[in-house]
Amino acid sequence: MSKPLESRESGLEPALSTRLLMMLAVGQSIGTGLFLGSGLSIRMAGPGVIFSYIIGAGITLLVMRALAEMTAEHPTAGSFGTYAEQYLSPFAGWITRYTYCMAALIAVGGQILAVSIYCRHWFPGVPAWIWIAAFSCAVIGINALSVGNFGEFEFWFSLAKVGAIVFFVVSGVVLFIGVGAVRHNLEDYTVHGGFLPRGWGGVWSAVSVALFSYYGLEAAALGSGEAREPGSTVPRALHRSLAVVAVLYITSLAVLVGVMPWNTAGISESPFVHVFQLIGIPSAGELMNFVVLTAALSSLNSNLYVTARMLFSLARSGQAPAALGRLHGRGVPVNAVLASGGGLAIAGALQHFFADTAFIYMLDAALFGAMFCWVMIFVTHLRYRPGSAVPKASLAGLVLLLAVLMTMAFIPEMRNAWIAGVPWLLFISLAYWFFKRRRFRTTTSTPGHQDKNRPEDFVPTLLLFTVIGVLAPCW
Numbered sequence: 001m002s003k004p005l006e007s008r009e010s011g012l013e014p015a016l017s018t019r020l021l022m023m024l025a026v027g028q029s030i031g032t033g034l035f036l037g038s039g040l041s042i043r044m045a046g047p048g049v050i051f052s053y054i055i056g057a058g059i060t061l062l063v064m065r066a067l068a069e070m071t072a073e074h075p076t077a078g079s080f081g082t083y084a085e086q087y088l089s090p091f092a093g094w095i096t097r098y099t100y101c102m103a104a105l106i107a108v109g110g111q112i113l114a115v116s117i118y119c120r121h122w123f124p125g126v127p128a129w130i131w132i133a134a135f136s137c138a139v140i141g142i143n144a145l146s147v148g149n150f151g152e153f154e155f156w157f158s159l160a161k162v163g164a165i166v167f168f169v170v171s172g173v174v175l176f177i178g179v180g181a182v183r184h185n186l187e188d189y190t191v192h193g194g195f196l197p198r199g200w201g202g203v204w205s206a207v208s209v210a211l212f213s214y215y216g217l218e219a220a221a222l223g224s225g226e227a228r229e230p231g232s233t234v235p236r237a238l239h240r241s242l243a244v245v246a247v248l249y250i251t252s253l254a255v256l257v258g259v260m261p262w263n264t265a266g267i268s269e270s271p272f273v274h275v276f277q278l279i280g281i282p283s284a285g286e287l288m289n290f291v292v293l294t295a296a297l298s299s300l301n302s303n304l305y306v307t308a309r310m311l312f313s314l315a316r317s318g319q320a321p322a323a324l325g326r327l328h329g330r331g332v333p334v335n336a337v338l339a340s341g342g343g344l345a346i347a348g349a350l351q352h353f354f355a356d357t358a359f360i361y362m363l364d365a366a367l368f369g370a371m372f373c374w375v376m377i378f379v380t381h382l383r384y385r386p387g388s389a390v391p392k393a394s395l396a397g398l399v400l401l402l403a404v405l406m407t408m409a410f411i412p413e414m415r416n417a418w419i420a421g422v423p424w425l426l427f428i429s430l431a432y433w434f435f436k437r438r439r440f441r442t443t444t445s446t447p448g449h450q451d452k453n454r455p456e457d458f459v460p461t462l463l464l465f466t467v468i469g470v471l472a473p474c475w
Helices: 018-029 030-072 079-087 090-122 127-147 145-178 199-214 230-259 270-277 284-316 334-353 358-384 394-407 413-439 455-471
Strands: none
Touching: 018 127, 018 145, 018 230, 018 284, 030 079, 030 199, 030 230, 030 358, 079 284, 079 358, 090 127, 090 284, 090 334, 090 358, 090 394, 090 413, 127 145, 127 284, 127 334, 145 230, 145 270, 145 284, 145 334, 199 230, 199 358, 199 455, 270 284, 284 334, 358 413, 394 413
């Protein structure tokens, strides 16, 4: 008799509370992309970027609702990857979990190099590899000791980022009421082409950037296998983390477009530094360097965690080496953590030596992978509640998310995500078909599960992605 999902991935220490799960999700979502890359979305939509992030929050809410419902019934470390295997096919579980691991490891590689750059700002004489080695060992150690220690570290890392954004929003309010060196008013939202200088098309284009900003909130579900009373704590953490992140994003962007001309925003300098300079805060650059360092460490810590849990889940389902599914000490999958650390080293090396070529291509693949995993959450939820019980909210979310993906093919800054992402899906699919397919045997049996491996179920979808990816450059 096959074991249910929860038993298959059992043994992890239940040490994460709602507070820790929520800050894990917040830490995974809020990264240097907000502090350094917010200029891109502003350039695409102007002040209307506020609507872009509101729309993005709405789509994300639909994702979190679907994920919360499935997680409440099946609290597992593999989360949506395990559910895809259970309710769609083993191939779906394979491609979802490995794609998520790929996206997380690429993010880890970028963050560890970013940490070395930020530290070099204060200690220019110290070689970058020393910072990379030191922080890599520290983060791996935090993840390998116990999940409780990891959760506390991530809580304080994330709290520092939240505090920085709150301080930024307060600083913007100070500018509006005239306490700082320069006073601003509501007219600044419309003086450069109106509130929607790029029209609603620009607002919709920026939704893709907004969704990437919200990506990472699903990390709370990945902690469900180690959560206390996961049936209640995980759904609360998913919804509360979204509420916190959405408020922080929308209010900070409202401040940005209200105190600086939107057409001067870019990715060469953080808009946050500009606002701190306007209010007259001394050493604004030093302050932001500390903030982005904290953001990078938090993202590094949480990405390593979610990668290890996905590898653990893959091992327990027979889709990765069995050693990655073993637990040590206080219920920690140390082997999976170390394997993720090895991926960290590889990603960091690629980022260092091929920053302008291979790693940029991989980063685009990671961005596509993030969207793909959310699509799979919706598809899985539709199968989770079949027939007359099809959730209309998930169907609407799936349509909106696919529309965003299609729109990305027309946006020059986003088009490469298709060009990089489609080959990844084809590669990981071939890996399944040629090297793994005959080895897999399902170990679960619940309503809606398919007992046979049926990767052919996804061939039409993959062919569609391939055609669109090939045509994207022509568009």
